Amino acid sequence: MSRTWNQYVVKQENKALVLTTIINHTPISRAAVAQSTGLNKGTVSSLVSELIDEAFVTESGPGASSGGRRPVMLLFNAKAGFTVSVDLGVGYIQAALTDLNGEIVQVEKKQVKESTFDLVFETLVHLIEQLIKHAPVSRYGVIGIGVGVPAVVSHEGEILLAPNLNWKNIQLKQALEDVFDLPILIENEANAGAYGEMRFGFKQPPKDMIYASIGIGIGAGMILDGKLYTGKSGFSGEIGHMTIVKDGTSCRCGNVGCFERYASEQVLLEHAVKRHLIKANEDLSLDTLIKKAEAHDQEVLQLFEEVGEYIGIGLTNIINIFNPEVVLIGNRLRDLQKWLIPPIEHYIHSRAIGFHQQDLTVDFAKLENFSTVKGMAAFTIERFLAQLKDI
Structure with a gap:
C-alpha cells in the first residue's frame, strides 16, 4: 500500500511540474518539457495526455524544427477556469473576472460612500454575482473568489482591524462562504498588490x-x-x-x-x-x-x-x-x-x-490600478493549481 501511495504522490508531483513548465514556457514542445524537467519522454507524453484530457493543456500547430519533423506545441489553456478578484478599497470596490493567466476579462467598479459593513458587503456581493453571471463557459467555471482589503487580516480570513473602514473583528471570509459555494481567499490589499506586481508586472x-x-x-x-x-x-x-x-x-x-x-x-x-x-x-x-x-x-x-x-x-x-x-x-x-x-x-x-x-x-x-486585483487572482489560481492531485 505504501509503495502504491508513494508512486501516486510522485506521479502527481511530476504532473504538477510538467504543468508548471508548460505555463511558464508556453508554447513548448513535449521534448522541451522533458529536457527542462529531467523527466523521460514517455513519462512526459503520458502526463501531457492527462493534462489535455483535463483541459489544462491544448495543442497548437507545429513549431520550428531543428531537424526532422516539426514538433507539436503545447499551450496552457488559460480559459479552463476563471477567478473573481476584488480590490475592496476605502470608498470603492473594484472587481474583475480573470482567466487562469490572470488576464482581465471584465471589470466592475462601484463607488461606496458609506463604510458600514452591511452596505459594503451588499455591494461586494452584487459585483461578484455580476461577474460570475458573465463568466464564459469553461471546464472548471469560477474557481474561487479573492478579496484584498486594507486591513490586518488573520490567516482565517477575519478582518481584525481596518482603521480607515472603521471595521474590527469582521468575519468576511465566513460571510462570503455563506453566500457563495466557492473557495474564498481574504488578504491584505498591499500584500496582494506586491504579489500581483511580482507575478505580472x-x-x-x-x-x-x-x-x-x-x-x-x-x-x-x-x-x-x-x-x-x-x-x-x-x-x-x-x-x-x-x-x-x-x-x-x-x-x-x-x-x-x-x-x-x-x-x-x-x-x-x-x-x-x-x-x-x-x-x-x-x-x-x-x-x-x-x-x-x-x-x-x-x-x-x-x-x-x-x-x-x-x-x-x-x-x-x-x-x-x-x-x-x-x-x-x-x-x-x-x-x-x-x-x-x-x-x-x-x-x-x-x-x-x-x-x-x-x-x-x-x-x-506597472499594473496601474489593478495590482491588488491581479495579486488576488494569482493567489486564487495558485491555490487551485496546487490542488491538481484532487482533480
Missing part, C-alpha cells in the same frame, strides 16, 4: 521589492528574496502607522504622527479643504485636485510637492531598513506620479544611505 521580477500602497491609508507589501513576506502572524507591512513626526497629528489607529497622516490621499483632501483649494460647488475628490494640477494651480501643485516629500521620508526609512532593488508606489496616488516623483526622488537621493541607492529603482505600479 515584470519580465524578470525583482528578488527584493517594496510595494507601497498609498490611498486613503498607507500599507506595504514586501517581496524579500523572491517571496512574499508577511511576518510571524501575517501582519507585516503596516508602514502607514510608523511614526515620522514626534507628537504629530492623531491617527485612527490611536497613535500620533503616523506616516499616513502626512502622505496619503486622506491628507491631500483634508488640506484641500483647510486651504480652500476646492470650492463648495466642486466635488471633494482626488480627481478634482488632479484637474487643478493639470491647469497649473500653484497651490495644488505646492500641496502635491509637500505630500511627495513626506512620501519620500517614509520610503527612505523603508529603503534604509530593507535595501530593496525596487520600490513601487501603487493605489490611488499612482495617478499623481508626474507631480510626486520629483520630490520623492529628491528626498531619497539626499537622505537615503548612499550604498542603498545603488541599483535602486523607485517607480509607480
Whole structure:
C-alpha cells in the first residue's frame, strides 16, 4: 500500500511540474518539457495526455524544427477556469473576472460612500454575482473568489482591524462562504498588490521589492528574496502607522504622527479643504485636485510637492531598513506620479544611505490600478493549481 501511495504522490508531483513548465514556457514542445524537467519522454507524453484530457493543456500547430519533423506545441489553456478578484478599497470596490493567466476579462467598479459593513458587503456581493453571471463557459467555471482589503487580516480570513473602514473583528471570509459555494481567499490589499506586481508586472521580477500602497491609508507589501513576506502572524507591512513626526497629528489607529497622516490621499483632501483649494460647488475628490494640477494651480501643485516629500521620508526609512532593488508606489496616488516623483526622488537621493541607492529603482505600479486585483487572482489560481492531485 505504501509503495502504491508513494508512486501516486510522485506521479502527481511530476504532473504538477510538467504543468508548471508548460505555463511558464508556453508554447513548448513535449521534448522541451522533458529536457527542462529531467523527466523521460514517455513519462512526459503520458502526463501531457492527462493534462489535455483535463483541459489544462491544448495543442497548437507545429513549431520550428531543428531537424526532422516539426514538433507539436503545447499551450496552457488559460480559459479552463476563471477567478473573481476584488480590490475592496476605502470608498470603492473594484472587481474583475480573470482567466487562469490572470488576464482581465471584465471589470466592475462601484463607488461606496458609506463604510458600514452591511452596505459594503451588499455591494461586494452584487459585483461578484455580476461577474460570475458573465463568466464564459469553461471546464472548471469560477474557481474561487479573492478579496484584498486594507486591513490586518488573520490567516482565517477575519478582518481584525481596518482603521480607515472603521471595521474590527469582521468575519468576511465566513460571510462570503455563506453566500457563495466557492473557495474564498481574504488578504491584505498591499500584500496582494506586491504579489500581483511580482507575478505580472515584470519580465524578470525583482528578488527584493517594496510595494507601497498609498490611498486613503498607507500599507506595504514586501517581496524579500523572491517571496512574499508577511511576518510571524501575517501582519507585516503596516508602514502607514510608523511614526515620522514626534507628537504629530492623531491617527485612527490611536497613535500620533503616523506616516499616513502626512502622505496619503486622506491628507491631500483634508488640506484641500483647510486651504480652500476646492470650492463648495466642486466635488471633494482626488480627481478634482488632479484637474487643478493639470491647469497649473500653484497651490495644488505646492500641496502635491509637500505630500511627495513626506512620501519620500517614509520610503527612505523603508529603503534604509530593507535595501530593496525596487520600490513601487501603487493605489490611488499612482495617478499623481508626474507631480510626486520629483520630490520623492529628491528626498531619497539626499537622505537615503548612499550604498542603498545603488541599483535602486523607485517607480509607480506597472499594473496601474489593478495590482491588488491581479495579486488576488494569482493567489486564487495558485491555490487551485496546487490542488491538481484532487482533480
